[in-house]
Amino acid sequence: MTTIRDVARVAGVSPATVSRVVNGLVGYSAETQRRVEEAVESLGYEPDSLARGLKTKQTAVIGVLAPLVSDALASEIMSGVESAARLRGYSVMLGRTGPNSTFAASYLRTLRTYRAAGVILISAAVTPDMRRALGSGIPLMSVAIRDGQRFPSLAIDDEVAAYDGTRYLIGLGHRRIGLLAGDPASVLVNTVRKRGYLRAMAEARLSPVLEDGNSLYDSAPPALARLLAQDAGLTAVFALSDEMGAAVVNELQRMGRRVPDDISVLGFDNTRTSQHVFPALSTIAQPLERMGELAVERLLATEDSVGPVPRILPHRLIERGSTTSLTT
Amino acid sequence: MTTIRDVARVAGVSPATVSRVVNGLVGYSAETQRRVEEAVESLGYEPDSLARGLKTKQTAVIGVLAPLVSDALASEIMSGVESAARLRGYSVMLGRTGPNSTFAASYLRTLRTYRAAGVILISAAVTPDMRRALGSGIPLMSVAIRDGQRFPSLAIDDEVAAYDGTRYLIGLGHRRIGLLAGDPASVLVNTVRKRGYLRAMAEARLSPVLEDGNSLYDSAPPALARLLAQDAGLTAVFALSDEMGAAVVNELQRMGRRVPDDISVLGFDNTRTSQHVFPALSTIAQPLERMGELAVERLLATEDSVGPVPRILPHRLIERGSTTSLTT
DNA sequence: TTGTAAGCGTTATCAC
DNA sequence: GTGATAACGCTTACAA
Numbered sequence A, B: 001m002t003t004i005r006d007v008a009r010v011a012g013v014s015p016a017t018v019s020r021v022v023n024g025l026v027g028y029s030a031e032t033q034r035r036v037e038e039a040v041e042s043l044g045y046e047p048d049s050l051a052r053g054l055k056t057k058q059t060a061v062i063g064v065l066a067p068l069v070s071d072a073l074a075s076e077i078m079s080g081v082e083s084a085a086r087l088r089g090y091s092v093m094l095g096r097t098g099p100n101s102t103f104a105a106s107y108l109r110t111l112r113t114y115r116a117a118g119v120i121l122i123s124a125a126v127t128p129d130m131r132r133a134l135g136s137g138i139p140l141m142s143v144a145i146r147d148g149q150r151f152p153s154l155a156i157d158d159e160v161a162a163y164d165g166t167r168y169l170i171g172l173g174h175r176r177i178g179l180l181a182g183d184p185a186s187v188l189v190n191t192v193r194k195r196g197y198l199r200a201m202a203e204a205r206l207s208p209v210l211e212d213g214n215s216l217y218d219s220a221p222p223a224l225a226r227l228l229a230q231d232a233g234l235t236a237v238f239a240l241s242d243e244m245g246a247a248v249v250n251e252l253q254r255m256g257r258r259v260p261d262d263i264s265v266l267g268f269d270n271t272r273t274s275q276h277v278f279p280a281l282s283t284i285a286q287p288l289e290r291m292g293e294l295a296v297e298r299l300l301a302t303e304d305s306v307g308p309v310p311r312i313l314p315h316r317l318i319e320r321g322s323t324t325s326l327t328t
Numbered sequence C: 001t002t003g004t005a006a007g008c009g010t011t012a013t014c015a016c
Numbered sequence D: 001g002t003g004a005t006a007a008c009g010c011t012t013a014c015a016a
Helices: A004-011 A014-020 A031-044 A049-056 A072-087 A101-113 A128-132 A158-171 A189-203 A215-231 A243-252 A290-300 B004-011 B015-022 B031-043 B049-056 B070-086 B101-113 B130-134 B157-173 B189-204 B217-230 B243-255 B288-300
Strands: A062-066 A089-098 A117-124 A139-142 A153-156 A179-181 A209-212 A236-239 A264-269 A281-284 A316-318 B060-067 B091-096 B118-122 B142-145 B154-156 B177-181 B209-212 B236-239 B263-269 B280-285 B315-318
Touching: A004 A014, A004 A031, A031 A139, A031 B031, A049 B101, A049 B189, A062 A072, A062 A101, A062 A179, A072 A117, A072 A290, A089 A101, A089 B070, A101 A117, A101 A128, A101 B049, A101 B142, A117 A264, A117 A290, A117 A316, A128 A139, A139 A290, A153 A158, A153 A290, A158 A236, A158 A281, A158 A316, A179 A189, A179 A215, A179 A243, A179 B157, A189 A209, A209 A215, A209 B280, A215 A236, A215 A243, A236 B049, A243 A264, A281 B130, B004 B015, B004 B031, B015 B031, B060 B070, B060 B101, B070 B091, B070 B118, B070 B288, B091 B101, B101 B118, B101 B130, B118 B288, B130 B142, B154 B157, B154 B288, B157 B177, B157 B189, B157 B236, B157 B263, B157 B280, B177 B217, B177 B243, B189 B209, B209 B217, B217 B236, B217 B243, B236 B243, B243 B263
Parallel strands: A062 A089, A062 A117, A117 A139, A139 A153, A179 A209, A179 A236, A236 A264, A264 A281, B060 B091, B060 B118, B118 B142, B142 B154, B177 B209, B177 B236, B236 B263, B263 B280
Antiparallel strands: A089 B091, A281 A316, B280 B315
């Protein structure tokens, strides 16, 4: 391995000077700079991140924690995180939050021992013991969730988004609209979204019909059955995740119901999944990649001073083939 | 931050002894161990990974490189990597391989400066400059690709898998079978899989019909159109990725053709996507999560000695609703 | 069984 | 403008 001393020797200067040049500090002549850069180049020198981190008490590492590493929502956010991080010279460390917060806490402790520059939490709440595990020096922010006001977060306004989605369906002439919610316990936004649906229904003096799934594909068919058992005459189903929305579209077709002619289906999130069914899922879009990018910017904003970043991002409704107006 | 010296002071021993206890080495009395563990516990001490890595020249970090962080295939492999890594106390650093290998090489250089324990490359070939960038001390292996014999890899036998898929379709009575291949340039397995299809077709004295997509959803509809332009009477389409397979199922339905009654569709990989369409996609399954886990085991096998790990994993055909026998 | 001390590769403080 | 030198927190000979 080539070290800073090797470079110093070749360039005929001291390690301190090499360090100055490599880090773009001031205090050396143009001639020295040239010689050092030449030596760096010819030796293929790259500063050791560990030694540097040990000395400066900080590494260019950003930790990312997601409930499931492999679902579309987290993947798209992670993709945004990865590119923003790379752009700024940071690397990403990936971890999964299990069902209990001890899982996450243990990962955060590890991140602390690597002296990560910050941590991004995807659709999971920050618990006090998690915050404690990370220590006080490392900024933490959650994405795609609104965690009260206790910790910084970045999300759409889920209540309004669900309200808007419901209003959209009502505007299409639907009156009997079922809600397929996610698991309220595991993913907090579900409660908030549910509230938006209820508000829109109440305002329109419509009676709500709802069932809980767990946001994943497989949970939707049985929940749909329960929904239909409550009201067989539903003309629209609002699923609080695209995976569930896709499952509803498919399941309805399996049952011989036409989408959207017999029943409209609206999804949530605008992940790739929403485009993988036929008819493609109308959905409420969250700017997922962008959220990942912004999370990185905001996390690092304390040091580099980027301007303030909004914490509530805009959602928007995307109309595709799975919804249509009710023609009575 | 609490350091090993703090622990030593509280326990009334030297830092060296604390180190021994913490690392489970030998050479201390039971009494000493108790006192040290007590101090560790009460101070919440956790060894600094940077200092440790600097000294030992190795960190518990595994690098993972994928072409797209957000696609289903890579996500599922990464999920396996993550859990196997965590199990063994390792953390995962995530990066993306761009179109050119300089992207990957730069990431590998970073991984080297962190003294990663190993690197896993997902469906991308190892180029000489990548190997050079990583240096010689760090093991590297590729997953879901077969990279000649030059570097260790872990994959199914793609040629045979594609052959088996084609045979399956032929066994169902199909004679006019179109192949929707991926981009041969970017993903090497596509060439190999294509070969398997061609062999099966040749053996059965059937004439091949093929078009290239790029493995992603959007590339499939136009490629399908070209396939149909070549032979409008196709009764089966074999898509070399589930995303393309899903797109074909949906596009066919949009065109008013029934799947599988008019046309059977077979996918490849068995990612979540294959279940997100209706009818669900029959497909060739790769054990993706397992591949991620095995990759970690094998990477670390040099140090800890786990038994030998097979490099060719079994594929299997999964029959779902998108394929049926041809009833003439 | 335990402690002392050197050193991993860097940065930062201080002289010059 | 440049160079010694002292840490950063840990592991590991080597002594005791």
